[in-house]
Amino acid sequence: MSGDPSRPFKWITAVCSVVTIGFLAAAAVRENISADWRGYQVGFRGILEAKATGDAARATARNLPIEIRQIVVPALHTVDRCVSCHLGIDDPRMTDQPNPHRTHPRKLLAIHRVEKFGCTVCHQGQGAALNFQEAKAEEYFWDYPLLPAKYTEATCGSCHDPRALPAGSADKLVLGMKLFEQKGCNGCHKLNGKGGPLGPALDNEGFKTKHELVRASLKGSQTNWNWFAEHFRDPSGIVAGSLMPMPALSQPQVEALTVFMLSLRQRDFPAEYLAPDKIDEQYARLHPPAPDGAAIYHRYCAACHDTGLHTRWDKKFARFVPGIRNAAFVRTEDDECLAENIREGRPGTRMPGWGPKAGGLSEAEVAALVAYLRTSAPAIALPAAPPRGDAARGAALFAQECAGCHGMDGKGLIAPALANPVFQQAATDAFLAQTIRAGRENTPMPAFGRAGFSEGQIGDLLAYIRKWQPPVRNAALPGRHATQEGRVTP
């Protein structure tokens, strides 16, 4: 009797079928028996039974169904399954239990009911997951991993004005906000439309995913909070070539600023989720109270100009930054001049415009800032400027006396650029003449008048300096200009 030709096929079928049954069983066990959340629920059931006071409660505890639990909040587009393991999260009796059974700390769920908020709106993470690794979603394909406990305050700012919260609620966030104002970060970074253009705007910083951040030098966890913390410790270590200056910060300060960065999120919440203090804050933004000039100075100017009382050398910019609160300077400028300088800035230098269309300061804020600068010294009446003289003679004089500091062609070296169009438009002849004549105390600008310059020479210099005046008057600028003939038009 010759062999059965199907023998090998029968063997293959038998073996593969056994393998199939094995893996089907393994998958079924993995899903229905050994899943993490089942173990936790069984454990919780035991705890409930132990804590039950009376037979009825014990019976209810014993009948606790072991099933997937989820919080669905359509208004927030949320489906959170955290409660499949954290069953006791809003049960006040569980404060003595280890995680995941422990009650949520600080009695927060009494005022933020889980059924109304879910979990991920405050904690981030992948709410749809049923195991901790995927819920935490840190080294994972998920944009918003679980926020570390120390940074969770960041999300309070989405519905609350943190400063209106009771002490101990969001202290890190409040500290972060204060530091941000005090350290003058707005000098280079816009927030809510106000600030300088040198650095990126920060309005949605908290929602930046790791893909939107430069991580080539980032060590440690590849998350946006780690990036912020490292960036605050050493900006140019994280972003090559960064001009961001960073004073030494303590660890709590770094964390506070990181929390603040994480809190900057643009997300539309339904109105019933916003706390009244948040609505007040948003209203206040649209109808700001009377601006405080000193506060504005600290927020927007101090980062570069420091106290403003002296010229300072900026290492990162490799430039001198003028002392704009120098009494000798403020004395010779009238308010309109100061305002125009602030509004327009100095194109071609690091000084940006700060007017409503540029840095975002309102006219009232500019005026308040000017008033603050004015506290250094009241404006004096300037003596009249001499008539403009011979530009050629002025050129020779300039090259000899002025170009060493102001640069040939008035481009500016260690002294301000006289050829700058905004400077030319804001400054009057009288201002120029007085500055040449009397110098600028507390700066290297000598008093050429005292050194022997005649009015005629000053006039020559005026003629030369005015050669750099832009040919077309910018009609949008409200400032005053000397006409071709040198007369001042008020």
Add this chain to the structure above:
Amino acid sequence: MTPIQEFLENLKQTPQHLRESAMRTGKAPETDRERSQSTFHNLFLHLQSVRTDRRSLRFAYTFGLGLILTASFVVLTITGILLMVYYKPGVELAYHSVKDIHFVVPAGRFIRNIHRWSAHLMVLAVFLHMARVFYTGSYKRPREFNWLIGLVLLVLTLGLSFTGYLLPWDQLAYWAVTIGANIANSPREVTDAIGVTAWFDPGRFQKQLLLGANYVGQESLIRFYVLHVALLPMAITAFMGLHFWRVRKDGGLSRDESLPAPPARIGGRDVEVFAPTKTYGLMAVVRGRTPVVGRAPEGSVPSWPNLLWAEIAAFMFTVAVTLVLSYFFDAPLKEMANPAIPENPAKAPWYFLGLQELVSYSAFMGGVGIPSVVLLGLGLIPYLDRDPSGVGIWFGGPAGRRTFWQSAGYGLVSVLALLAVTVNYGWLRTWFPTIPQIAIIIFNPATVIVALYAAWSLWVLRRTSSIRMSAIALFTCFLAGFIVLTAMGSIFRGPNWHFYWWPSQWPVH
């Protein structure tokens, strides 16, 4: 018996009668003859012939690839329909529905993994099956048309895989399809270079037909969904039916007729059968060029049980391999699709990576030109190589085997050399920045490699005077090239499509 008694008696006998009425013979087959009859008459079984040639069942001949393909398709259909119960084809919903399938749906994670790995297995098997059919010369008369049907099935399989790729709506899916759609747009490269785009723009037409818009969005998702769950499955089922029917009509699987047939199996014993010269009825012996409905019994075994065992074995093998893979490896799912953040590198599915590598040299040549030429070439094989001998013999014999190895070597060396040149020295645009694009379309690594392979094939033709040898040479070169280019695209291309030896060397953004 009274009517009431008759009624009750009938009711009592109904279970037994029901069973008997379901089977037209009244009982399950018990003898070989009954089994043969069942195979002939039964709706599902009559797809098989009543007797199968022994040589068709040899594993080392076919490797069961056709059966693996069919089994994969069945698994894909079943798991696909199950996934459809929960998958939602809207751009806001799709990603989350897939996440829910993974986390929450009973058996969802496992079924989704099975679907994904089966799909990859099917694409791999379709290439291997084509290679097997080619190398055994099974495209020769009378099987030429079935070869063409097979090519249609190849394209449909790739289409099914590609349309399914988009459905999870994650970063992987979105950018892969963006690239695919831009490959569809690649005729633009030519029409722009010759300046006729304003009047004749097939690229844009194809892209808009595919995407329903100028970008990958909700319209594209719905179109791909309809293609993936309705149109393409219907088409592939129809062509599969045609393919199996042709196998029957062409006389079953190919085999080497030049050698004497192995013994037949009749009555449970091996029996030497001499080929008769007389023709009989349909179920009996038929020889020669007359309708090949049932061949001579020589070399044959009854399909029930032998062919059925082979089929069950192939099916269970496919299922087992798929389940093992699905248990250990989750189907990939990256972050939700984000048009603002391109994947870098953005890669097409693996079977298109060879094309993507070519596309990086010339969009048109890599995306349209070369694939069309390849498909045309494949389709012409049975009509150019008409020598009827050598069917059923791998490579046609020892000469063919030599040609195979030499061509594999040549194909490998030339593609590797060309890649080395482009990686280290660049190409025309690097050396002559202002050169017109048409020059690059005509002379680029893709066209160069095709020319090199064609030259080799023509040389083999002259050397061996055999069209089949030159076909083996060309096919093998292309196979080697395909493998190397796919590996290149998968492993050695990193961000900005730069060359890196290992992914660990990729620069972090």
Add this chain to the structure above:
Amino acid sequence: MHDSPKRRDFLGLAAIWSAVIAMGTALAGVMRLPKPAVQPGPLRVFKLGDPGQFAVGSATRIEAGNFFLFREEQGFHAISSVCTHLGCIVAHNEGEGFACPCHGSRFSTDGSVVGGPAPAALPWLEIALSPDGQLQVNAESPVPKGTRFRV
């Protein structure tokens, strides 16, 4: 012609049965798929806050949960407002009971059917005190008529 000898083919039997069991197990597994493991909608357990906010003698309609909450001397009870006929929402008439606008079913104050096509009484719903002290009604969990919850 001789037929195949009838021999016990252990390997064949084992193979075919293991294949059948494998496919049967797979079928059983996939049959579980269509029944959802978790309900996709919001929770049907409603926390209503401090029990003290409900005055004795009050009748409160809880729209989100489709039930009425009553507080009397004897305690709380909640009656579903979903008509047992075909699911419309009934209205409550103080002192008289409930009336359904769709097909005219009428129920007495304790939910019993007094008229119309409704086949069963309006169910009473389980009330409990949640661990954090709130009044909690489970709209998925019926209790016998007359069950009151004392705080």
